[in-house]
Structure formats: C-alpha cells, structure tokens
Amino acid sequence: MKILIAEDTLSDRMLLRFHLAKLGHQVSEVQNGEELVNTLKDSYYDWDLLIVDLNMPIKSGEEAAREIRALQTDSPEDWIPIIFLSGSGTDEDIQRCIEAGADDYLIKPIQHKVLAAKLLAMARIANMRNRLVSMNKRLEALSTTDYLTELPNRRAFEISLTDEMAKAARYEQALSVAVLDIDHFKRINDEYGHDVGDEVLRQVSARLKSSLRKGDVIGRIGGEEFGLCLSHTSAEDAVNACERYRKAISGAPIICGEHKLNLTVSLGVTAYCDNLGQLELIKLADKALYEAKAKGRNRTIYRECE
Numbered sequence: 527m528k529i530l531i532a533e534d535t536l537s538d539r540m541l542l543r544f545h546l547a548k549l550g551h552q553v554s555e556v557q558n559g560e561e562l563v564n565t566l567k568d569s570y571y572d573w574d575l576l577i578v579d580l581n582m583p584i585k586s587g588e589e590a591a592r593e594i595r596a597l598q599t600d601s602p603e604d605w606i607p608i609i610f611l612s613g614s615g616t617d618e619d620i621q622r623c624i625e626a627g628a629d630d631y632l633i634k635p636i637q638h639k640v641l642a643a644k645l646l647a648m649a650r651i652a653n654m655r656n657r658l659v660s661m662n663k664r665l666e667a668l669s670t671t672d673y674l675t676e677l678p679n680r681r682a683f684e685i686s687l688t689d690e691m692a693k694a695a696r697y698e699q700a701l702s703v704a705v706l707d708i709d710h711f712k713r714i715n716d717e718y719g720h721d722v723g724d725e726v727l728r729q730v731s732a733r734l735k736s737s738l739r740k741g742d743v744i745g746r747i748g749g750e751e752f753g754l755c756l757s758h759t760s761a762e763d764a765v766n767a768c769e770r771y772r773k774a775i776s777g778a779p780i781i782c783g784e785h786k787l788n789l790t791v792s793l794g795v796t797a798y799c800d801n802l803g804q805l806e807l808i809k810l811a812d813k814a815l816y817e818a819k820a821k822g823r824n825r826t827i828y829r830e831c832e
C-alpha cells in the first residue's frame with residue numbers, strides 16, 4: 527500500500543517508517559495536520575492509507591481528519607482509510623478520533639504485530655471497496671449502454687441531451703437534435719430473420735459512429751431509431767450533418783454474410799430553443815421524422831421550434 531504518515535515526533539516517524547517498510551509498504555511523511563491536508567489536496571487519489579498522530583502542532587490529527595473527510599464526495603472510491611496514533615488510549619480519545627473520521631486507532635509505542643494486523647484489516651476493507659467501485663462502474667456502464675450496438679441507450683442519450691441543453695442555454699450556443707430511423711426495417715427481419723436484423727443494427731450503428739463529429743452524441747433510443755445530439759450546430763449545419771449520416775448508410779450496401787442489403791434511413795431534425803424541454807425537443811424531431819417517412823423516406827426533414 528501507499529501510506530502517508532502525519533507525525534511530528536522524528537523518532538516515532540522513523541520507527542513507523544521502519545515497521546511499514548519491513549511490511550513492504552511505500553511510505554511518505556508529513557509533520558503536522560496542515561501539511562497532511564495540503565498534501566492530500568494535491569494528491570488525494572495517490573494514497574491507500576493515512577496514519578495520523580492525534581496530537582500535532584499547527585493542526586491536530588483530529589482537525590485534519592475532519593477536513594479530509596469533508597474533501598470526500600459520496601462516492602465510495604473517495605474514501606481513504608485513516609488510522610490514528612496516540613500515546614494515550616483513553617475511551618474518550620478513541621471516541622473523538624472515530625467521530626472525527628478515523629477508521630482505527632493505534633497506541634504508541636507501536637507494536638509491530640498489532641500494526642501488521644491492523645494494516646491487514648485495512649487492506650481487506652480497501653480491497654472490498656475497490657471491488658465495489660469496479661462493480662458499480664460495470665453496473666453503470668450496463669445501465670447506460672445498449673447491449674446490441676454498444677451505443678448509449680435512451681436513458682444515457684437523454685442525460686447527455688439534458689447536459690447539452692443546459693450548456694446551450696448558459697452559453698447561448700447553438701444545439702440541434704435529430705432522430706434517425708431505418709426505412710422498412712421490418713422487411714429485413716421478415717425476409718432474412720432476426721439475426722440479420724440485429725447485425726444490420728450493429729453495422730448501421732458502427733457507420734453512424736464513425737461519421738460522428740467530435741463532441742456529438744449518438745444513442746439508440748428505440749428499436750431501429752437513433753438519437754443524435756449535435757452540439758454547437760445551427761439548424762442549417764444540422765440538416766447538412768443529417769444528410770451526411772443519411773448518405774453514410776445509403777452510400778454503400780451493408781454486407782451480412784451472403785446478403786448485400788441496400789438500406790436507406792429517414793431523419794427528422796430540429797434546433798434547440800429554450801422554451802422546450804428535452805422530451806418535447808425529441809418529440810419535435812420525431813414529428814419531422816414522421817413527415818420524412820410520409821414524404822417517401824430516405825430524406826431529412828427539418829422542423830422549427832413551435
């Protein structure tokens with residue numbers, strides 16, 4: 527583990543460093559609570575454990591622990607275990623330390639076996655925390671990613687759109703939203719089967735993704751329907767971008783095994799205006815898409831904010 531020690535007495539620091547090095551840990555040292563908090567402000571994620579003396583000049587361990595705990599967010603990955611050190615092991619001291627944010631308490635002079643046992647317990651908790659963090663990340667990815675195309679799903683797309691709308695409102699930037707739908711997709715399923723349909727969806731997604739301009743977001747928002755959030759993009763530029771997406775699909779056949787499929791897509795697009803919410807904006811783009819379908823498909827239709 528990478529351990530940061532805060533201890534003002536040189537002999538105690540040296541002894542602790544000796545014990546920790548013997549146990550195979552990497553150690554850095556500071557001499558008071560102020561230095562500890564300042565070091566953490568610059569390198570919070572570098573440390574696996576803090577060992578902090580209770581009584582230090584300038585800023586006590588107790589004050590420092592309270593400030594360190596205030597630096598944390600609610601995220602479990604922001605938790606750093608803290609073990610307090612003190613010459614006295616009164617019940618009141620232990621209570622004060624734990625209330626200030628400590629996870630454990632060591633009484634000086636340090637006993638090598640007790641230190642080793644407490645570090646083992648902390649390493650176990652840290653390990654459990656790391657597993658929890660990585661499981662949370664996996665769950666988060668699963669809940670925001672479409673399993674078939676690996677694009678952001680509808681929920682993730684709506685979150686991105688909400689963020690982009692907030693930016694557009696705050697900085698008075700242009701923003702456009704488009705909805706793209708594969709034409710006569712049902713026929714592909716009916717004629718070639720669902721597996722081919724799935725493969726078409728994957729290939730269409732990949733083509734759209736590779737045509738995407740940096741900063742733009744695409745999500746699968748329905749069966750064969752994709753949402754596009756085009757930041758810093760005026761209505762006119764959005765129509766041009768949609769035409770580029772349309773041609774990216776219709777420009778070359780999609781090859782699925784022995785099948786060579788010529789596909790077209792229809793797009794509805796609208797520009798952001800601040801009197802519409804996120805769902806209304808998508809609905810407006812959807813209306814434009816409906817119009818594109820009604821007019822014969824394989825086209826982009828723009829609809830102005832109502």
Ligand SMILES: Nc1nc2c(ncn2[C@@H]2O[C@H](COP(=O)(O)OP(=O)(O)OP(=O)(O)O)[C@@H](O)[C@H]2O)c(=O)[nH]1
Nearest residue numbers: 707708709710711712713715720723724749750819
């Ligand atoms: N293979 C596959 N098909 C899907 C998936 N999601 C939706 N679909 C199919 O997509 C088809 C959509 O059909 P429709 O809504 O009638 O639209 P369409 O045939 O594309 O016709 P237009 O949109 O009017 O051009 C339906 O047959 C759905 O079953 C999927 O994940 N995989």
